[in-house]
Amino acid sequence: MEFTIHFATINLLVVFGATVAALLLGAFWYSPAFLGKPWRKASGIPMTGNQMPNPAGTFVAGFFFQLLAASMLAALLGPTATGLEGLQLGMLLAFSFVMAALGVINLFERRPLVLIFIHSSYHIVSFGLMGFIIGQWS
Template sequence: MTLPIAHVNWLAIIAATASAFVLGGLWYGPLFKKAWCREAGIDPDAKPGHPGLTFAIAIVCAFLAATIFAVLMPPQASAADGFGVGFVVGLFFVSMSFGINYAFAQRSLKLWMIDSGYHIIQFILYGVIIGAWK
């Protein structure tokens, strides 16, 4: 299978990657930090060392996910199409994969919903940005 990389918009991919960080800052910050930390067993007031490696891994993963998402989106897709595809990918691929892992790890439903919710919105944003930015 050859991936049709010629139709991708690299600026849209970079914007989609950045959107994951903006969303994450809000989602795991003021919106759900305390609940997420409680469910994940993390002290919300702990001051970890410099998170450079964590952020580097996160940006590479977000960039790769946005790139492959853009490659697989049809070139004629609109923002509305991107919304639908992003919702399907976030809910049925990412969230359900987390569901399997969280079930076996005996993690809470609340943690699954927080983490899944982030990724559903992440891929919706990817789809809207990539679909809208021609």
């Protein structure tokens, strides 16, 4: 099996843009306009107020982790991938690895099954979006 990671050819501007796009998607995904209410209910987060103790630190760390995922996706895609190939690889990685990991964690923590759906579907769509952006514009 031949496997190559293309770190030298990563377009950092595109990776940054893909990261921001995924974070904006997350802002919508977990907003009351979409899945925010069922997510808060299933997570036990109060429906009123912001109970996050350090929102700035949380968002900075979230950005870092999303940037890490986008960077690795770019490295796996390489410099010749298309938008469609990026979309497919991103969704495949999230569906297989992320959803499996979230599923195991949520099951052992005895969390509601709806959390697996909410979190996994976000990651499948966000990884697909990042992959499309990276493949299309790298």
